[in-house]
Amino acid sequence: MKYVDEFRDKKIAKKLAAEIAAEAQPDRQYNLMEFCGGHTHAIFRYGVQDLMPDNVNFVHGPGCPVCVLPIPRIDNAIELAEQGAIVCTYGDMMRVPASKRNSLIKAKADGSDIRMVYSTQDALKIARENPDKEVVFFAIGFETTTPPTAVAIKQAAAEGLDNFTVFCNHVLTPAAIQHILQSPEVRELGQVRIDGFYGPSHVSSIIGSAPYDYFAEEFQKPVVIAGFEPLDVMQSTIMLIRQINEGRFEVENEYTRVVTPEGNEKAQDLVSEVFELRRMFEWRGLGDVPYSALKIKGEFARFDAEKRFALSESKGRDVKGCECPAILRGVKIPTDCKLFGTVCTPDNPMGSCMVSSEGSCAAYWSYGRFRLDRAKEVAE
Amino acid sequence: MSRMEKRFPTRINMRSGKVDMTHGSGGRAMAQLIEELFVKHFDNELLAQGNDQAMFDASAGRMVMSVDGHVVSPLFFPGGDIGSLSVHGTINDVAMSGARPLYLSAGFILEEGYPLADLERIVISMAKAAKDAGVPVVTGDTKVVERGKGDGVFITTTGIGVVPDGLDISGTNARAGDTILISGHIGDHGVAIMSSRENLAFETEIVSDSAALHGLVADMVAAVPDIHTLRDPTRGGLAATLNEIAYQAQVGMRLFEDEIPLRGEVDAACELLGLDPLYVANEGKLVAICPADKAEKLLAVMRAHPLGADSAIIGQVVEDDMGFVTMETGFGGTRIVDWLAGEQLPRIC
Amino acid sequence: MCLAIPAKIVEKTAGDNAIVSLEGVKKEISLALVADADVGDYVLVHVGYALNTISPEEAEKTLELMAKMSLTEAAQ
Numbered sequence: 001m002k003y004v005d006e007f008r009d010k011k012i013a014k015k016l017a018a019e020i021a022a023e024a025q026p027d028r029q030y031n032l033m034e035f036c037g038g039h040t041h042a043i044f045r046y047g048v049q050d051l052m053p054d055n056v057n058f059v060h061g062p063g064c065p066v067c068v069l070p071i072p073r074i075d076n077a078i079e080l081a082e083q084g085a086i087v088c089t090y091g092d093m094m095r096v097p098a099s100k101r102n103s104l105i106k107a108k109a110d111g112s113d114i115r116m117v118y119s120t121q122d123a124l125k126i127a128r129e130n131p132d133k134e135v136v137f138f139a140i141g142f143e144t145t146t147p148p149t150a151v152a153i154k155q156a157a158a159e160g161l162d163n164f165t166v167f168c169n170h171v172l173t174p175a176a177i178q179h180i181l182q183s184p185e186v187r188e189l190g191q192v193r194i195d196g197f198y199g200p201s202h203v204s205s206i207i208g209s210a211p212y213d214y215f216a217e218e219f220q221k222p223v224v225i226a227g228f229e230p231l232d233v234m235q236s237t238i239m240l241i242r243q244i245n246e247g248r249f250e251v252e253n254e255y256t257r258v259v260t261p262e263g264n265e266k267a268q269d270l271v272s273e274v275f276e277l278r279r280m281f282e283w284r285g286l287g288d289v290p291y292s293a294l295k296i297k298g299e300f301a302r303f304d305a306e307k308r309f310a311l312s313e314s315k316g317r318d319v320k321g322c323e324c325p326a327i328l329r330g331v332k333i334p335t336d337c338k339l340f341g342t343v344c345t346p347d348n349p350m351g352s353c354m355v356s357s358e359g360s361c362a363a364y365w366s367y368g369r370f371r372l373d374r375a376k377e378v379a380e
Numbered sequence: 381m382s383r384m385e386k387r388f389p390t391r392i393n394m395r396s397g398k399v400d401m402t403h404g405s406g407g408r409a410m411a412q413l414i415e416e417l418f419v420k421h422f423d424n425e426l427l428a429q430g431n432d433q434a435m436f437d438a439s440a441g442r443m444v445m446s447v448d449g450h451v452v453s454p455l456f457f458p459g460g461d462i463g464s465l466s467v468h469g470t471i472n473d474v475a476m477s478g479a480r481p482l483y484l485s486a487g488f489i490l491e492e493g494y495p496l497a498d499l500e501r502i503v504i505s506m507a508k509a510a511k512d513a514g515v516p517v518v519t520g521d522t523k524v525v526e527r528g529k530g531d532g533v534f535i536t537t538t539g540i541g542v543v544p545d546g547l548d549i550s551g552t553n554a555r556a557g558d559t560i561l562i563s564g565h566i567g568d569h570g571v572a573i574m575s576s577r578e579n580l581a582f583e584t585e586i587v588s589d590s591a592a593l594h595g596l597v598a599d600m601v602a603a604v605p606d607i608h609t610l611r612d613p614t615r616g617g618l619a620a621t622l623n624e625i626a627y628q629a630q631v632g633m634r635l636f637e638d639e640i641p642l643r644g645e646v647d648a649a650c651e652l653l654g655l656d657p658l659y660v661a662n663e664g665k666l667v668a669i670c671p672a673d674k675a676e677k678l679l680a681v682m683r684a685h686p687l688g689a690d691s692a693i694i695g696q697v698v699e700d701d702m703g704f705v706t707m708e709t710g711f712g713g714t715r716i717v718d719w720l721a722g723e724q725l726p727r728i729c
Numbered sequence: 730m731c732l733a734i735p736a737k738i739v740e741k742t743a744g745d746n747a748i749v750s751l752e753g754v755k756k757e758i759s760l761a762l763v764a765d766a767d768v769g770d771y772v773l774v775h776v777g778y779a780l781n782t783i784s785p786e787e788a789e790k791t792l793e794l795m796a797k798m799s800l801t802e803a804a805q
Binding site for chain 2: 732734736751752753754755756774
């Protein structure tokens with residue numbers, strides 16, 4: 001596959017690994033946070049950490065919009081289906097646990113009409129084919145996934161598709177990064193040392209590299225926008241280590257084949273036509289984060305599920321003992337959670353970190369568990 | 381013969397007729413369907429006798445029996461249909477013990493309203509698969525459920541076979557040091573099925589690999605009688621099968637990603653949908669585990685057979701009482717290949 | 730972040746749509762988000778939409794840089 005295989009080449013990986021080992025200063029730790037589910041996935045699936053020296057650590061951040069969606073919002077989506085709407089959603093959401101151990105897939109088994117779609121275009125099609133039913137698209141995702149929702153809403157408006165609405169849960173990346181960097185654990189307590197960031201690949205392809213300048217300056221941490229193939233991650237690691245060694249804190253772009261400073265302006269314009277900022281939005285694990293999420297603008301209010309339907313205020317909270325909130329902030333790792341591997345497994349997930357294929361816990365379980373068990377064995 | 385003596389005065393209209401409740405009621409309509417559809421196409425002496433059971437002499441030695449329910453959707457897909465799939469699937473389950481399959485039975489649950497033309501296509505396909513494999517369908521059953529209570533057609537097939545002396549093939553026999561082989565490319569069937577599912581519409585030339593493997597198995601056990609384990613990686617893919625065996629035998633496994641045969645198109649389709657080919661179903665492949673010193677010989681025998689032309693050695697069985705299946709990635713790192721959790725749903729993120 | 734895959738545009742179809750091919754696997758997607766993309770261009774596909782075109786020159790440069798890294802290391 002072009003533009004894919006070249007960036008997974010084993011020989012180049014070995015060379016980059018040697019480079020990283022040469023440049024990482026032996027007397028210091030490099031804690032590098034990746035904020036993008038695609039990076040978590042790449043690191044674990046290809047075993048990138050096996051090629052890193054011991055003093056280079058990946059810290060997994062809240063990189064997946066599925067993981068950070070708070071339980072009450074999922075409860076609302078289930079409610080919409082139970083009220084008789086056809087609820088369309090991306091596959092990732094189907095098994096995420098909501099209140100009372102319910103989930104979209106369980107609600108579907110109970111008889112609600114919940115359909116997995118690959119694209120917002122599929123949801124529009126369902127709305128056209130079912131004019132007598134309400135069709136709600138459960139929209140989630142960071143800036144990468146927001147423009148497709150904007151296209152769908154505009155198309156629905158142009159077609160007069162009155163039975164189509166969107167339940168909007170789109171969130172913004174820079175706001176989340178800021179929130180982490182400003183959290184007490186990071187800023188004051190120094191509990192979580194983050195020395196640098198891998199900037200998200202595809203969010204950046206939409207928003208450009210410019211929005212990250214603020215972080216680099218304000219928090220004095222380097223940011224390297226990294227592609228999500230394993231060689232991109234390794235190349236970006238070299239760039240981060242160099243910045244840290246030289247005391248620089250700039251925004252660099254490794255993913256130049258896709259990301260430009262201005263990003264995709266056509267997509268950005270579409271998004272600002274349809275959406276506006278919410279003053280406040282709750283993130284699982286991070287609490288209320290200001291100006292971090294989007295809602296549908298007044299002109300398109302008739303496509304807003306929150307305006308059309310009465311949704312209850314759910315008080316759903318994480319299962320007792322679930323450490324998703326801390327794991328999402330990078331303060332704990334999956335093995336710190338008592339539920340990990342005992343009660344909480346991919347077959348029986350207690351929290352979103354385990355069910356999302358890019359959640360930390362799922363990644364640890366699927367790709368890294370044998371290391372942990374082995375380490376435990378050795379320790380005993 | 382006069383009109384009164386003919387058992388069924390008018391033939392069933394296969395072209396435009398539909399399954400209805402009378403076809404399952406045990407009366408004349410059902411008898412006619414059986415005769416004009418099933419007996420006609422399955423065409424063998426035992427079935428033609430018209431009893432509720434098939435009678436045959438028992439074979440000496442160990443016998444095996446296996447059963448499979450088939451609920452595949454869609455019923456027709458590139459490279460096959462529920463009919464051929466059910467024949468191949470059960471022959472394979474029997475063959476994975478090293479046995480020579482002898483007979484099949486087929487139970488049909490039909491949904492009211494299902495077009496007879498399509499049912500006939502399925503039966504013809506089954507009959508051809510059985511004939512090509514040399515394993516006849518000797519007894520069967522038909523039931524009909526009301527519209528909405530079935531997915532068109534469900535088929536359950538049972539197979540029996542006899543195991544040649546000198547073979548001891550079981551998941552429990554895998555030993556540390558053994559070699560793991562696969563008979564060809566993984567993921568073809570699952571991708572072919574998904575490409576015909578409406579909401580994931582993508583076009584591909586990939587066809588299902590559905591095939592009867594008993595001929596390949598016969599060659600293999602003749603050349604290497606001390607094969608330890610054989611299994612066909614169907615639902616859940618190669619990953620599920622290897623984890624099952626690792627658990628049964630209380631061993632670990634180490635695979636080499638670069639050695640696992642995977643077509644570029646299947647790889648691409650999986651990338652597009654966010655799936656891992658290791659978890660995608662196969663219907664015409666087998667995994668073999670044998671002592672290391674027999675591996676090259678076994679590989680040669682497999683490659684000499686048309687259904688094993690792309691066979692490869694993909695790993696080794698290792699000591700590991702925790703039963704982990706690990707893999708050296710094409711990238712040079714190591715990852716675990718775990719059981720499938722839930723159902724593989726295409727990801728976006 | 731999200732799963733996106735590079736694929737080649739092989740045909741433009743009705744409205745904003747196009748057929749992309751990845752190793753022979755074809756899928757219809759929407760080009761509504763990219764300003765100008767032509768048959769033969771590679772685009773990043775995500776949830777049924779092309780997000781951006783891929784610059785062949787930049788891809789080449791990145792690969793060269795990675796290969797060069799090894800030479801720099803050897804020189805030290």
